[in-house]
Amino acid sequence: MSDKPNLIDDLAAVVGLAxxxxxxxxxxxxxxxxxxxxxSPVARAVVRPGSTREVADVVGVAIRxxxxxxxxxxxxxxxxxxxxxxxxxxxxxxxxxxxGVREIDVDNATMTVxxxxxxxxxxxxxxxxxxxxxxxxxxxxxxxIGGNLASxxxxxxxxxxxxxxxxxxxxxxxxxxxxxxxxxxxxRKDNSGYDLNDLFVGSEGTLGIITAxxxxxxxxxxxxxxxxxxxxDVAAAVRVQRALRADTGDQITGCxxxxxxxxxxxxxxxxxxxWPFEPRQDWYLLIEAATxxxxxxxxxxVNVALDGAQKRGDIKDLAVAETEADQAALWRLRESIPxxxxxxxxxxxxxxxxPVSKLPEFLEAATRDVAEVVPGIRPCAFGHVGDGxxxxxxxxxxxxxxxxxxxxxxxxxxxxHDRVAAMRGSIAAExxxxxxxxxxxxxxxxxxxxxxxxAIKQAFDPNNRMNPGVLVRP
Ligand SMILES: Cc1cc2nc3c(=O)[nH]c(=O)nc-3n(C[C@H](O)[C@H](O)[C@H](O)COP(=O)(O)OP(=O)(O)OC[C@H]3O[C@@H](n4cnc5c(N)ncnc54)[C@H](O)[C@@H]3O)c2cc1C
Numbered sequence: 001m002s003d004k005p006n007l008i009d010d011l012a013a014v015v016g017l018a019x020x021x022x023x024x025x026x027x028x029x030x031x032x033x034x035x036x037x038x039x040s041p042v043a044r045a046v047v048r049p050g051s052t053r054e055v056a057d058v059v060g061v062a063i064r065x066x067x068x069x070x071x072x073x074x075x076x077x078x079x080x081x082x083x084x085x086x087x088x089x090x091x092x093x094x095x096x097x098x099x100g101v102r103e104i105d106v107d108n109a110t111m112t113v114x115x116x117x118x119x120x121x122x123x124x125x126x127x128x129x130x131x132x133x134x135x136x137x138x139x140x141x142x143x144x145i146g147g148n149l150a151s152x153x154x155x156x157x158x159x160x161x162x163x164x165x166x167x168x169x170x171x172x173x174x175x176x177x178x179x180x181x182x183x184x185x186x187x188r189k190d191n192s193g194y195d196l197n198d199l200f201v202g203s204e205g206t207l208g209i210i211t212a213x214x215x216x217x218x219x220x221x222x223x224x225x226x227x228x229x230x231x232x233d234v235a236a237a238v239r240v241q242r243a244l245r246a247d248t249g250d251q252i253t254g255c256x257x258x259x260x261x262x263x264x265x266x267x268x269x270x271x272x273x274x275w276p277f278e279p280r281q282d283w284y285l286l287i288e289a290a291t292x293x294x295x296x297x298x299x300x301x302v303n304v305a306l307d308g309a310q311k312r313g314d315i316k317d318l319a320v321a322e323t324e325a326d327q328a329a330l331w332r333l334r335e336s337i338p339x340x341x342x343x344x345x346x347x348x349x350x351x352x353x354x355p356v357s358k359l360p361e362f363l364e365a366a367t368r369d370v371a372e373v374v375p376g377i378r379p380c381a382f383g384h385v386g387d388g389x390x391x392x393x394x395x396x397x398x399x400x401x402x403x404x405x406x407x408x409x410x411x412x413x414x415x416x417h418d419r420v421a422a423m424r425g426s427i428a429a430e431x432x433x434x435x436x437x438x439x440x441x442x443x444x445x446x447x448x449x450x451x452x453x454x455a456i457k458q459a460f461d462p463n464n465r466m467n468p469g470v471l472v473r474p
Contacts (some may be wrong), residue, residue, distance in 0.1 A: 007065045011047050011091070014057040019048040019097070023087065031072060031094050032084070037436065039083035043070065043092040050097040050371040052172060052180055052211040058093055059209070059465075067091050068465050071205035073147025074118065076139040078351070079434025080152065081204045081470050090468075097148050098211060102184075110186045114212045115146025122215075127406065131217035132292075134161035136254075138335055141158040146210045152202035154430030156334075157288075159245075159386030160253040161218065163430070165201045170214035173200055176207070176461040184216040186396070204432050207460040219292035221253075225302045226288050226327040229309075230281035231319040234360040236314035237285050239385050241356070243314075244287060247305035251298060254288035255386035257359075262337045262380045269340035272422055273332050276319035285315075285385070286334045288327075317367050328387040337382050341393055345403035346379065350392040352420045353429035359385065362423055363392075369415045370394055374408050389429040392416060417444060433471045441472075 011020045021028045023043055032041040044067060049055045054312045062069050072082040072094045084090040095116035102112040106129065111123045119133075121139040126133040135148055136156040143153070149171075153164045161167075183197065200207055231237045234257070241255045260282050267273055268280055289302045302320075309315040321327040341347045356363050367379050376397030383390035394412060396405040405421075417427045421444045428437050453472040464474055 002412055007061070007067065008045060010061045010064065011045060011436075014061060015047055015049050015054050016434065019050070019345065021048075022182070028188035031092055033077065034080060034083045035073070035076065036078060036430060039080040039085070041083040041085065041092075042087040043090045044086075044088060046092045046094060048094050048097050050099070052174065055093065055095075055098070055174045055209055055211050056178050056180050057090045059174055059176070062091055063178055066463075068299075068468050069093050069205075070467050071095065071146065071150065071207065071209045073115065073144030073150070074139065074142040076143045077147065077151055077434060078349070078431045079428070079436040081432055081434035082147070085469060092301070093209065094298040095144060095209070096209070099144075101125040102212065104131070105186060106130075108186050109217045110214050111217055112170075112184055112186070112212060112214050113145050115144065115149075115210050117145050119143050119148055125424070126217050127220065130220070132220040133167070133215060134218050135164055138338070145213065147241050149201050149210050150203060150205050151432045152430075154384065154389060156256065156384065157253045158384060158389070158430075159241075159255055160250070165198065165284060167215045168197050168201050168213055169212055169216050171197050171200055172212040173208040173210055176463070176466050180211075181200065181208075184214050188216075199460075202432070204434060206457060206467060206469045206471045221290035222292055222294055223296065223298035224288065224290040224327070225299050226286070226321040227302070227306060227318060228276055228286050228330045228333065229306070230277075230279070230316040231283050231285055232281070232316060234283055234315055234363050237283055237385055238356055238359055239312075240285060240309045240314050242254055243309055244289070244305050247308065247385070248289055248298075248301050250292050251301075252287065252386065253290045254286065255384070255419075256286040256382065257332045257385035257390070258284045258286065258334060258337065258382040259380065260284065261378055261395075262341070262382045263333060265340040265344050265380065266333055266336035269343040270332070270336035272329070273327075273336050275315045276330065281316050286330060288331075319358060334382070337380075338391075341380055341395060344395055346396040346405045346407070348394045348412050350394075350413070350416045350427070351389070351417070351429050351431045352427055353387070353389040354420065354423055354425035356385065356388045358423050358425070359388065359390065362390075362419065362425070366392060366416055366419045369419055370412055373398060373411055373415055374400070374405065376400065388425075400456075401442060413440065435470055438469070438471065439472055449471055
């Protein structure tokens with residue numbers, strides 16, 4: 001006998017029938033869609049709990065039916081982490097109804113926010129209370145705080161504020177046993193054992209469901225400077241970021257490296273997006289400095305730092321934004337690159353990180369490697385030079401079909417990942433492992449590390465109920 005009526009009825013008894021969606025219902029489509037088209041999600045049901053208690057009870061139902069749970073926030077991840085893939089066993093638990101801001105503690109400079117709040121809503125709430133929540137993602141209107149934490153999102157200002165992990169001062173989690181762990185303490189110091197917060201952050205839904213968190217807030221910027229420049233080469237870009245950080249007393253909040261190829265696509269495919277000067281070099285930097293301090297001194301020290309880099313020959317051409325509209329126009333060059341790459345046709349992506357000092361060597365070697373595999377390939381690299389994270393994306397040769405290019409995907413991943421591993425970098429810098437890179441991390445990480453990951457998974461989730469197939473397979 002099928003368990004269908006029992007499972008659906010049991011879920012409906014917890015969250016209400018309106019919040020249980022069967023997969024053949026049109027209403028399930030947004031939850032069972034992977035925006036890049038790289039996965040074709042399927043699930044037994046989509047469930048939308050509205051409270052921590054309901055999340056725990058949904059896990060309780062899953063235990064009784066031996067079902068599995070795939071947590072989902074805004075479904076903007078790039079590695080298939082929230083793309084359920086088992087129509088019989090997996091329940092997709094979408095957290096978007098759990099979207100409250102529970103508290104802003106002004107003196108502690110923290111906010112307690114529920115997992116389903118969008119990043120934009122959390123940032124608006126922080127701003128209304130006189131703070132800044134510094135997680136800078138272009139997906140801010142869609143992605144949700146639980147997803148940001150579960151993927152330990154990076155973004156545009158890690159150079160100054162760190163990864164999402166560095167914001168987290170407490171968590172509320174529903175465990176694989178359907179228990180609620182309330183650790184919403186907001187403590188900046190707590191050495192009373194293993195750091196369990198840190199285990200759940202970046203765990204991609206494989207250890208438990210994050211239902212709320214305490215995040216550290218910052219003061220909002222009062223002075224902000226944005227500049228765009230061409231550099232002599234990637235080594236010069238690395239020197240420029242180092243000098244700017246030192247010369248401004250670490251006021252740099254963004255330092256983005258972009259190839260001429262990547263920028264050309266942005267300009268070609270995006271309205272209101274143009275070079276600020278004639279492009280003559282292969283590499284460019286977008287630099288932002290900001291401080292919460294009062295006054296109008298930031299422009300002065302940034303200009304002196306830029307001037308020094310120009311005199312040393314590292315910076316070639318330079319445009320400094322004079323108005324907020326100029327600042328937005330310069331940022332548009334950087335932010336238009338991912339969309340422009342999609343508009344240009346097939347592209348194969350690598351989210352990698354290395355010590356900043358190794359970026360020049362990597363880019364030279366990896367560009368050579370991929371051209372040997374696919375002659376005419378168009379590397380379209382950009383990334384966060386200040387934290388060593390590159391999106392080493394590869395666009396299809398102009399004279400090749402998308403199908404022929406895609407057929408070489410595994411081979412291209414392998415040569416790029418091998419190069420990264422040889423230089424002791426990471427093949428999953430800010431987007432996570434998901435369903436996409438589970439085999440690659442087993443291939444490239446030391447066996448002892450994979451054994452430790454598996455031991456943690458086994459300890460927290462012995463029945464492989466939480467997002468099976470993601471990050472680490474038992
Ligand atoms: C335009 C665009 C720009 C982007 N830019 C960046 C960028 O600069 N840097 C970056 O790092 N990423 C970026 N991303 C990727 C993505 O937005 C981030 O990874 C984001 O943090 C994912 O949040 P989400 O709510 O969409 O999570 P989802 O995609 O829904 O889920 C991501 C993972 O987290 C798990 N999960 C979700 N919610 C929970 C929860 N409450 N408890 C436990 N597990 C959970 C899921 O199971 C899945 O494994 C970008 C995406 C887009 C579309």
